[in-house]
Structure formats: C-alpha cells, structure tokens
Amino acid sequence: MALLLDSFWRAVAYCMHPRVIALSLLPLLLMGALALGLGYFYWDPAVQGVRALLEAPGWLGTIWGWLQRWGLDNATAFVAPLIVVAAVTPVIVVVSVLAVALLMAPALVALVAQRRFAGLERKKGGSLLASLGWSLGATLLALVALAVSLPLWLVPPLVLVLPPLIWGWLTYRVMAFDALAEHASKAERKELFQRHRVPLLAMGVLCGYLGATPAVVWASGVVFAAAFFILIPLAIWIYTLVFAFSSLWFAHFGLAALEQLRAQSLPVPPGAPQISSAGLPLPGAGSSAPIPPLASPESPAP
Numbered sequence: 001m002a003l004l005l006d007s008f009w010r011a012v013a014y015c016m017h018p019r020v021i022a023l024s025l026l027p028l029l030l031m032g033a034l035a036l037g038l039g040y041f042y043w044d045p046a047v048q049g050v051r052a053l054l055e056a057p058g059w060l061g062t063i064w065g066w067l068q069r070w071g072l073d074n075a076t077a078f079v080a081p082l083i084v085v086a087a088v089t090p091v092i093v094v095v096s097v098l099a100v101a102l103l104m105a106p107a108l109v110a111l112v113a114q115r116r117f118a119g120l121e122r123k124k125g126g127s128l129l130a131s132l133g134w135s136l137g138a139t140l141l142a143l144v145a146l147a148v149s150l151p152l153w154l155v156p157p158l159v160l161v162l163p164p165l166i167w168g169w170l171t172y173r174v175m176a177f178d179a180l181a182e183h184a185s186k187a188e189r190k191e192l193f194q195r196h197r198v199p200l201l202a203m204g205v206l207c208g209y210l211g212a213t214p215a216v217v218w219a220s221g222v223v224f225a226a227a228f229f230i231l232i233p234l235a236i237w238i239y240t241l242v243f244a245f246s247s248l249w250f251a252h253f254g255l256a257a258l259e260q261l262r263a264q265s266l267p268v269p270p271g272a273p274q275i276s277s278a279g280l281p282l283p284g285a286g287s288s289a290p291i292p293p294l295a296s297p298e299s300p301a302p
Helices: 002-014 018-054 059-069 075-116 128-154 162-180 186-195 197-212 214-223 225-264
Strands: none
Touching (some): 002 075, 002 225, 018 075, 018 225, 075 128, 075 162, 128 162, 162 186, 162 225, 186 225, 197 225
16 A cells, blocks of 8 residues: 555656656647547538437437427437547547557656666566557457447446446556566566556556546537637547556556565575574574574672
C-alpha cells in the first residue's frame, strides 16, 4: 500500500512537468487530425444512416411514433448524433491507449528513470516490436470483451462497472509492460506481474474510471453544438493527460518494485558475517574465525 500511494502522488506531481504537458499535446494533434478527417468525410453519412435505422419500420418506428404524438417531432435528429458519438468514443479510447503506449510511455518511463532510478540496470526484457505486439494483443482482447458485454450496458448498474473494468484491464496490461520493458528482464517482469497483480489491476481499474470521465465533456460537445470545436479537443486532451498520468503511475510503481525485487535477491557476499537480530554474528556464517567468548565480569576486589 505504501508503494501504491507513493507512486500515485509522484505521478500526480510529474503531470505538472513541462515535458509531460508537451508530450500530452502530441497525441492530441494526431487524434485531432484523425477526428477532423473522419468527421469531414463520414459524420453526415453516419448520422443519416443511424437516423434511417431508427426511423425504419418496426418496434423502433413505433417508439418514435409515440414520441411524436407526445410532441417530440425531431427525436431521431437528437438521438442519432448521440449514438454515433457513443459508438466512436471506444475507438477514441483505444487510439488514445495505443498513442500513449507508442509515443508517450517510453519517453515518460525514461523521464522517471532519469530522475529517480539512474543506477537501475537496464536488462531490456521487452523490445519495441514486443511492446507493439503486446499492446495490440491486449487491445484485441479488450475489444472482444467490449463487444461481448455491450448488451449488458443496457442494465443501468453494469454500464457504470463494465467499461471501466475493461479499460482498466487494458491500461494495466499495456502500461505495466511498457513501464518494465527497458529495465526488467522477461523473468523479472513475470515475477512482478505475479507478485503485484492485485495492486496493478487496482491501478488499471482506477485509471479506467478516470479515463471514462472525459466522455461527459465529449457528449457535451454534441449537446452544445456551439462549443463543439472547444469541448471535443478538450475531451481528447483530458484523455491523453489521464493516460499520461497512468503511464507515470505505472512507471513509478514498476521501477520501484523492480528495485525492491533486485535488492531482495542480492546474494550475501562471501566472507561477510550474517548478523542476528541481537547484533551478534551467527556461528559458521561468513568468516571462519571463531567467535570470541563474552568477557566475564571482573571479580570484586578483596
């Protein structure tokens, strides 16, 4: 718990670093260009296609007919953009994770290592290709879990639990790997994943909840069309900053845990005496010299 809290507050402090803020803007520029391009070519067709599905004959058409009788004539014009945004938001989250993993995470881990763990040996247990494959594999599993659990989102309590859990698992798998890729060996990484699985998963889930909060800003950009070009980039930047914090948190935690693991596995140098809890050398440990007997108290003077 001490390691978890210490790494948390250090990650919060590092988010104020000018280099971290600058790095958080780089994925924003890339995703902003992607969002503008997709929006320019596909926004209107996507909204019109969803609206046509909503107004098609069937039980949905019956619902919209009831709403029109209650005075809501343009309900589909309001609901269709929200559905498009809801469908695009998971893609933005996934792109954010991959952008942070590929662009920001190595630089942030290097920043933490330079400032706190300059003497930690780099065993290079994970290459860039391995990191990419690991991130893509975890992302595919998260998308499968997302698709399978999508019908459960209609249950009000589960919609507040399942998406953060999925994103938290994805964040945990991606960020923990990238935090240890440069310094830990493959065996050390497996040992740390097994030893700290619960705190790492808890960190991922918390980061998943933090990553879900900017969706309110994203949806507000659709509701308040006048502020669309301000709120949507703001939401994307919040996403990247949350993931930057996640990367810093996992870097501080992972490198500190690796340092502790190596300190625990250091062998005792030959010849160095082992000291008991009373502060005395143990017989037969270290040096072969006999342990001198304790001095007896002086006899009282006659």
